[in-house]
Amino acid sequence: MTQTLAINGVMLHYRLEGPSHLPLLVFSNSLGTDLRVWEPLLPLLANHFRFLRYDKRGHGLSACPPAPYHIDDHINDLIGLLDALQLDQVALCGLSVGGIIAQGVASRRPELVKQLILCDTAHKIGPAQGWDDRINSIRGQGIEVIADAVMERWFAAEFRRQQPVELALWRNMLVRTPMEGYIGTCAAIRDADLTDSSARLTQPTLCLVGDQDGATPPELVRSTAELIPNSRFAIIDNAGHLPCVEQPAALAALITDFIGQRTAPPNRFDLGMAVRRSVLGHAHVDRANANKSVFDEPFQTFITEGAWGSVWSRPGLSKRDRSLLTIALMASLGHEEELAMHIRATRNTGASKAEVQETLLHLAVYAGVPASNTAFRIAKEVYNELENQEEQ
Structure with missing residues (x-):
């Protein structure tokens, strides 16, 4: 069933799935992907969590306002979605720009976020000139012009070599992202600097990164873990920028271990x-x-x-x-x-x-x-x- 809500004047597509008595795990996607990017991970977590996934503005089946966007647009969209669904104290998992959004939500509305999982992201992903160059290239030649280079950052060499059909599917997801949504979010990432607010986060936080991530390398993610109080850092072997696709079992184990240590299971009677x-x-x-x-x-x-x-x-x-x-x-x-x-x-x-x-x-x-x-x-x-x- 298609689920949509008008949030901040933008129609957002989302999926709320799983038994309501399970703890809720909320996902926020990376640039150039939609909510399907989490699908390899979900079966491995289904016994432990209920899921909320959504397409951020300009991506997937959500509406695509004209570019540029500000990171506050994305942060306010997720806050609005959680409020509309009357959800709080969730575990929030963000990938790449989704991780920036997650940090912003946790900072601005701490009562909404109980635990924070930051995958292949940072408090600031730059420099600005690189984003400007990417925006200009796409404006002139379309997303196709960057697709091969993005695949090299998204996936480890072994995956690209051994999984050509699956690689082609993820490449299709990227190039079919609306241009305005992609470059609008590029501008949001370019201008986002959450250094100050993330240094004041209070939620238990897990920072994860693929060892072959070419977009947010391990040292960048490590610097974010060092910035955020009460955080842990882990590297996932044989993964690029999307460990939920390449190494879902490893990511699932890290998530369940992290949340399980902080969430006492309810007794059978309760x-x-x-x-x-x-x-x-x-x-x-x-x-x-x-x-x-x-x-x-x-x-x-x-x-x-x-x-x-x-x-x-x-x-x-x-x-x-x-x-x-x-x-x-x-x-x-x-x-x-x-x-x-x-x-x-x-x-x-x-x-x-x-x-x-x-x-x-x-x-x-x-x-x-x-x-x-x-x-x-x-x-x-x-x-x-x-x-x-x-x-x-």
Whole structure:
């Protein structure tokens, strides 16, 4: 599903993915790439995080205002996106100019950023003359004129030699970036100097760089790590400017280790209670807790930890998928009270009335017509109840 928001008068394309109970990892992309640059990394982190990716202005599917841009435009766009989605205390991972943006967001709105991961970036990437030369070349001849040189900075020699097809795909991403978006962001990088503000950052920070990065060499990234208090520095072997593409496993391990050391995992009961509330709603869970006695407390704890904290909290299926599976099972087993409860819960899980209808029709084939008939009756009663509540 395409997700867009108008932020600061610019339409931004984004993707918010993963179970809502997992900690959120926000990504900001490099110059000349879109949110797909993180895709090799995501499967390696999916058991640990929920993800927010977006195309910055002038890139990907987001709108492309006329150049030039200022780095504050990009910083304010990401702040606006986080505010619009009501997100804070996130782990923010920025690549190249995305790392500059991340530093700016962490400095300006520290309550939004809990941890900072800076990949192949710096507090200042210069000199200005180099950016002016690049802007002038592209204005005259298009992005194609710099593409081969950029590939040499983006990727290690071994990758370029052994992965020609994949290299061609990333080259296509670069040259198909809107010219105004590319040179506008070049101007933003040219004029950005976050030396003073980054020296005052308070978030735990991990600075990473590919050992063969030709755009932001290791010593430049190291200088940023030395500037930022409470920071760590690591070099990723056999990688250029985009370690998320070349060495996603190494990058994933560094990210999970860094965030894991600073984020105590929730205990199974607390995790289960959070997921249970997100599915069944606060009112239902509050009633269940109020009715709990010494006699059934061990059972309630078992359900919270085992069902909600161990199974419903797993990332392999969405809440919507688990909701429909549970409805089918409760109907086939004749658990009418539980069936009604889980149909009510579709308001929170995102399973639509049409999808429930198809599930109960499928049930008639594999669990029998009587079970399906009873389930349809209960579903109709619940939906009538919910619709009457909406009208009141």
